[in-house]
Amino acid sequence: MSRPDYTRTSSTNIGSRGGARVLEGKLAIVTGASRGIGAATCTNLASKGCSLIMNYTSESSAKLAEDLATQLSQAHGVKCITVQADMGSENGPTHIVATALNHFAHPKTRKMQLDIVVNNAGVAGKTKIEDCTAEEFTWLYHVNVRGPLFLMKAAIPYLPNDRSGRVVNLSSVSASMGFFEDGMYGGTKAALEAMTRTWARELSERCTVNAVNPGPVATDMYAAAPKEFQAKMATYTKNTPLAAIRNDVDRKDLVENAELAGGRPAYDTDIAGVIAMLCTPDSGWYTGSVICANGGMKFST
Template sequence: MSRPDYARTASTNLSAAAGRRPLEGKLALVTGASRGIGAAICRNLAAKGCSLVLNYTSDSSTQRTDELAAQLAAAHGIRAVAVQADMGSATGPAHCVASARNHFAHPKTGAFTLDIIVNNAAVAANKAVADVDVGHFARLYDVNVRGPLLLVQAALPHLPLDRSGRIVNVSSVSAALGFADQSVYGGTKAALEAMTRTWARELAARCTVNAVNPGPVATDMYAGTSRDFQAQMSSWTKNTPLAAVREGVDADEFVRNAEFAGGRPAYDTEIAGVVAMLCGEDAGWSTGSVVCANGGFKFST
């Protein structure tokens, strides 16, 4: 296609898109959607017109996730359903995809397309190398590595056939920075990034595949970290360009703690914004990348 022809085609596509939300008619499956980054991703995608499958694991999250699904459906005129499935089990990922198909397949033809997958569910725990045991290793790798792999396997028959699909894997700066006590957790995230690059090649006809790598994020998990952990992070946070606190803008608790912690953590909405960006049509020429979602905690290379 000549350049003028391409320019006219692009202009036509933009005109057709005018007046509609950027993810209108799409369906996304977000794992670990009951709280934190996962819930923020769901809110962002729903606001862009995307219908949702909100995955969660524990019984204690059932009411919270059901309520979030109902709120998003009412607020944005989308369809949203909560699905309980353990991403760390051998059968949970396939159950999640099967449940999505049961809820969203065309009632007459059975046609079903899963446009977006966000592999967000993860578990984190720190142990010195001398203290790592088989159970610790298996738990983290089952959820953080095997779970995304089995989910993508189960979703393969339902991915788009025109490269419009999107897979976004939520990694961590821990994959690259070698923090103490993270032999296993950091290894799981490095494995997820390796799978991101492989899937980008294997699935190129179906979808793009990218990862994002948050640093510290203001979630329940971060709130539960020790002062020792925050002290370990402080030298990194001090050198993070966007972590400098802004009085009157940032949460008071982060302003008060900034001198000790070196700055503020990210807000979950900031991670969700980068994920949503990679889910859109404009990100169609980006694949196999680990995209910075950490305020400069780690510069991407």
């Protein structure tokens, strides 16, 4: 499967605007980094001078992750490594940090600083109450809730001690919008938002901790979603200020689908830009919050 050349996208231009590399020398873990929001986030962070530990889950994503790592290293002069680990497994998050140590720790002192953690990896499902199963519940909560928790537990010894660290958790508007059949999935994202607030207090001398809550995003997952799903979301999308389609600007496939979907979803670079903003030094007085990165589908209160 081929991927877009992210080094030529607008996210890279934004990231290096004015030649600014505000994350020069920083190190970030990004989970779910092989595609979609994760890949766009890696691109944005790398353009700002940040080195990366890029996590992916399945063998089918290996080449995507490795190609992107090579692309970003060559384009921005940063060090990027990939690591396969299942965020839903008990040992997957620990393996990510152990791999980071092997590649970035000082050879003698074994000291390493993790400046940024982006908990992006996640899975989704839409299930009515009567169709819920223990197996799906376990799968959703292990990946979306336990995974970020265990990754933070493994990362704590390596976070900065001067409040310069940044943690960004990927939530969803499903945590608060009450969408049909989102009881389990929305519940996982509500749990992640609750952990965001707690971690902001527990880690206040180490890092800021925030979450972002996208609505629909034009990723492979969105493209594969049934047309019925997009039609059900149309009412919400029509009331989303920034989702109004622009025929001369937006992607042709999104323009053609806009009548059914009620407008356009976010581009992955839209969300990556908000994530990257929260990772910069300028966001140092902002913590414990959920940023409404959804074009206005849900306004912040």
